[in-house]
Amino acid sequence: MGLLKSLFSGKTSGNLPAFTDFSSIKTDIHSHLIPGLDDGVQTLEESLQMIRGFQSLGFQKLITTPHIMSDYFKNTPQIIQSGLMELRGALRHEGISMEIDAAAEYYVDEMFLKKLNDEPLLTIGEKTVLIEISYVNPPENLQQVLFEIHLLGYTPLLAHPERYPFWYGKFEEYRNLKDAGVMLQLNVNSLAGYYGAGARKTAERLIDEGLIDYIGSDLHGQRHLDVLSKVIKEKYLRKLMAGGVKNSLL
Numbered sequence: 001m002g003l004l005k006s007l008f009s010g011k012t013s014g015n016l017p018a019f020t021d022f023s024s025i026k027t028d029i030h031s032h033l034i035p036g037l038d039d040g041v042q043t044l045e046e047s048l049q050m051i052r053g054f055q056s057l058g059f060q061k062l063i064t065t066p067h068i069m070s071d072y073f074k075n076t077p078q079i080i081q082s083g084l085m086e087l088r089g090a091l092r093h094e095g096i097s098m099e100i101d102a103a104a105e106y107y108v109d110e111m112f113l114k115k116l117n118d119e120p121l122l123t124i125g126e127k128t129v130l131i132e133i134s135y136v137n138p139p140e141n142l143q144q145v146l147f148e149i150h151l152l153g154y155t156p157l158l159a160h161p162e163r164y165p166f167w168y169g170k171f172e173e174y175r176n177l178k179d180a181g182v183m184l185q186l187n188v189n190s191l192a193g194y195y196g197a198g199a200r201k202t203a204e205r206l207i208d209e210g211l212i213d214y215i216g217s218d219l220h221g222q223r224h225l226d227v228l229s230k231v232i233k234e235k236y237l238r239k240l241m242a243g244g245v246k247n248s249l250l
């Protein structure tokens with residue numbers, strides 16, 4: 001019902017359906033909602049407020065992804081799981097019906113290779129590992145990391161590919177990543193220009209070339225929720241949603 005309602009209510013632009021919310025997407029797979037674990041939400045109240053916001057935008061499930069980054073956010077699967085349990089308890093207590101799971105957003109640094117080999121990673125679904133890289137330079141060992149991720153039976157999913165300026169003039173890099181079995185997750189707010197003109201332009205081209213597998217909110221707080229509630233009107237988001245992303249399969 002959600003999909004049909006979203007597809008056929010409201011006006012259309014060209015041949016694109018006018019989605020009124022994210023109910024056809026169903027699941028958000030990238031956010032920072034466990035209080036105090038990273039640079040995302042800091043209090044339980046804020047977290048509940050954000051989750052109510054997701055609910056009002058039509059999301060039915062959240063897979064929240066705290067940062068794991070050696071230098072700044074020394075989270076472990078145990079810390080994240082215990083934060084998830086507390087958050088689920090608070091949702092029950094408040095009577096908020098939202099399914100919530102946790103994975104992690106792994107920063108590819110020196111320690112990541114070690115973690116990869118030493119412990120089971122927190123995944124999205126059965127085997128998808130959300131990774132991010134430096135905004136300044138691609139990691140020298142990226143190919144090796146991707147190779148090892150695959151070797152261990154995981155599938156890499158690169159967060160916000162449109163936010164890495166060193167690839168803006170080298171679009172073949174994105175195609176090479178896809179050829180190497182890397183899936184790509186677009187930050188939906190990029191389509192509203194939230195991360196700047198370069199990110200927006202790159203996001204649109206990634207959509208035009210059919211390279212995006214998933215969308216994510218990458219929500220850290222109210223500022224992102226505000227943009228998320230408006231971005232649904234953007235033509236490129238409608239194009240992406242009409243073409244199908246894999247979110248609803250999770």
Ligand SMILES: [Fe+2]
Nearest residue numbers: 030031105218
């Ligand atoms: Fe993130």
